[in-house]
Amino acid sequence: MVDAGRSHSADTTSSPASEPIVRVTEFRKTYGRTIAVDGIDLEISRGEIYGLIGPDGAGKSSLMKAIAGVLTYDSGTLEVFGTQVDSEQSAETIKDRIGLMPQGLGLNLYADLTIEENVDFFGQIRLVPKEILEQRKKRLLEMTRLDKFRDRAMKNLSGGMKQKLGLVCCLIHHPQLVVLDEPTTGVDPVSRRDFWSILAQLLREEQITALVSTAYMDEATRFHHAALLFDGKVLARGEPDEIAALVPGRIVQAKAEPQAESLGILKQTFPQSEAVGPWLRVFVDDADDEQAKQAVTSRIEKFSPHEMHVAEPDLEDVFIALLRRRGLTDNDDVQTASSTSNTNARHADGLAIEANELVREFGSFRAVDRVNFRVEQGEIFGLLGANGAGKTTVIKMLTGLLPPTAGTGRVAGAEMRRAGQAIKERIGYMSQAFSLYQDLSVVENIRLYAGIYGLSRRRARERTEWIIDMAGLSGRENSLSGSLPMGVRQRLAIGCALVHRPQVLFLDEPTSGVDPIGRRRLWDIIFDLSRNEGVAILVTTHYMSEAEHCDHIAMMYAGRVFADASPSELKASLRNESGQLLEVTTDNPLAALEVLESEGFPGVSLFGKRIHFLASDPAVAEQRVRDALKQSNIEVLSVLEQPLTMEDVFVNRVLALEKADARANGETQ
Known part of the structure; x- marks a missing residue:
């Protein structure tokens, strides 16, 4: 066990030799x-x-x-x-x-x-x-x-x-x-x-x-x-770096088709394998770069893996690997859905959801302002935005729970305004605030939803068995839903939303408060539903790392959609507009942060003992950093380029919009 709680950089304590607080x-x-x-x-x-x-x-x-x-x-x-x-x-x-x-x-x-x-x-x-x-x-x-x-x-x-x-x-x-x-x-x-x-x-x-x-x-x-x-x-x-070093291994990212079949084969050898958008992401234990590449390639060689990248595991990978190696993970692994495609009818153009100029007003307040987007059948679509951006209101309009002030929409082939009951029969909805009756058991919740959707006894029994297997609930059928761990409870909630085999599934912040293992298992379910069952999934989340799982993303701010593209396209756009992410490591990060702020570096922020900011010209920015910190007698240990994340994209775009709004209103930032 790493125990590094005794020594600190000069920035972290006014008296390095002092007694612990x-x-x-x-x-x-x-x-x-x-x-x-x-x-x-x-x-x-x-x-x-x-x-x-x-x-x-x-x-x-x-x-x-x-x-x-x-x-x-x-x-x-x-x-x-x-x-x-x-x-x-x-x-x-x-x-x-x-x-x-x-x-x-x-x-x-x-x-x-x-x-x-x-x-x-x-x-x-x-x-x-x-x-x-x-x-x-x-x-x-x-x-x-x-x-x-x-x-x-x-x-x-x-x-x-x-x-x-x-x-x-x-x-x-x-x-x-x-x-x-x-x-x-x-x-x-x-x-x-x-x-x-x-x-x-x-x-x-x-x-x-x-x-x-x-x-x-x-x-x-x-x-x-x-x-x-x-x-x-x-x-x-x-x-954090010392903890990460406890589990030697590498993360391999690659593309291969068919993705679902490739993932299934990889999971047989590498338990920590997942699909992240178009990528397969695999943790390979005890391997260097070449060994990790070769190990993954040899397992899925027939699928012609390409665009392969190798990286260090992050702390979430390490945490899960530690639990796995020590036998501390439970045995409620989720099961994949049937590999046969969903037999529900699909409409001709392949569109599952279409929002056209949607508007919703509450009195004088416009919560949703002319929102447009399209979701293909079998696509994982992310609707991202800050608290109060209008995401939940959009979902409520599309699911028929809230009438729009203006605009139109189609869901599962039905027109939003005129086919409320048809939409309800073709969609599943897991709300942010309420999905389960916590004083009912697992099976009682499933039967209740089966009854609401009018399933016959035979079909209800079949779907109950499928949900129990899919959500890893075997042995917990009679447990009260309120007694289940959060991650398990959320899997049950998704199962109840799927009891009638809907064409479209709406998930409003399904992983909020769920631990990392639970989140990965939920995303395994979401991926499987999309790829193997052909279900279109619209999901909202505050975890920007989860946005990488989406095939397509719409970002909202103040009721408006301001970006609509794939994660890779959004990151490329930010890189072209604002530059590359630089990470600065020094012997005194708090003092260095103050120096770089005073020197006018835009958007500098502290990440533990490192400083992050975007630079349009990384070489010029690095020299400026070294010169500025040298004058303050701060040693620069490294300046490295790091890959942009979806959080970088979201935060930078939203902050730019906030500044534009402030200027329009004559405010100072």
Whole structure:
């Protein structure tokens, strides 16, 4: 097990030799017979961002609440600021130096209070003097760009704004340690990046220490140190790069046709194989570049694999590989659907969904503004956008749940306005907020949906068996759906939406809150439905890495579609417009970030101990970086080009639109 929690770069702590701010030894917490945390050890040093990563039920929240002094524990020792926290009395002595933000959008806030009233309330209960409260409130609201909305009620905020307000309330009393439990879950990519920029600025200017948990594996690069948790235990810990090095191997990406058949063959030898858009993505254990290429090629040689690339595995690959190697993955692997094509009727032009100039107004507010897109039968189509962009409203119009103010649409061959019942019979819909009855069992939920869609007993029995196999629910048929892990519950929800074999499936954020293993299994199902069953799938997601799975993407902003292309086309467009992504590694990243910001480098952001930004001329930008940091006595360890991601595309395009809107309204950014 990597244990790199003792040494830090000069940027991460004001006193490298100082005692850890948090020390946990043999920590154990149980709830009745359930062991939530089992013998965990970890240390958090002053001035760093320490990450806890793991699936639901790994023990993250229990450990964080105990560190914040709001949860008792069974055994072990817990020291915070040098104080042993082992009683309510000792916990009270440290709480004034801690800020806690619990899991869930706005759960530490009051819905009917405005932004300013929430901040004032938290300042008062923390006994912040009025003059200091006003100064601190002004600074934090400006930093989070909430100052223009101080009179807006919390219940009317977007998810990203709620999380930023939660952070402000958590920070209003100037804590030394902030404990943030999944602060970016359910938040759009722009707000996520905004959130991390704010945290980096506080780290630099106020030398706070942060303990952060996340469901997004890609965020691990932003941590100085991290612990991977599973089933209440530490699976690995250290710097992200050190954890990644625990599992030697390579990722091979290639194209081969037929893709579904190629994937099935690869999975027999390489369990960590998946389809990502047109690509096959394979983790090859214990191999160098050439060995990995040869291993994949030899398995699918008859399909003429081409455009083959080899790369280092990311932390999500490593996490899953660690579980697999240690036999910690469960046995509920999903089954592929029938390889025969869906017998449902297809209309002649091959179009499954067509939106033409769709408009939806709520009073004077236009939520959807002349939206156009087309989805082919058997295509995975991604509808991406920030919170409040209009995605869910578009889905509700297309599924007949909400009449459009203007425009037309066709779904599964039926005209949207005039064929509501026909559309309902031909589509499946898994909503963001509600899909299952949690007090019904797995089988009872399936039977309920079968009854709603009018299936005969024989057909309902056949589809129930198919769903149980497809979702990996064998042995759990009589379990209450509310008792299932999130990933398993979402697979059941997809199954219920498919009980009547629809031609088109709408999935509204199906993987929100699902752990990495659960997300991959859900995408296995989605891919199989698309390729083998010919189902057209429209999916919304906040995980930009998942956007890579889509064949086609429409991006929305303020009710409008501003981009409509494949992931590769969108990344190529950003590269042509704004340049290549550069990654700068230095011996003092916080200071380097400040220097590069002052030098006018656009969009610089901190990713753990590295800095990212886009450069139209990478060679010129590298020289500028080296010159600027040399003048500040900061050593540059490397400047490397990195591949663009869909998050880079989304964030840069949306920020450009926000700036254009601000200029049009005469505002300054």
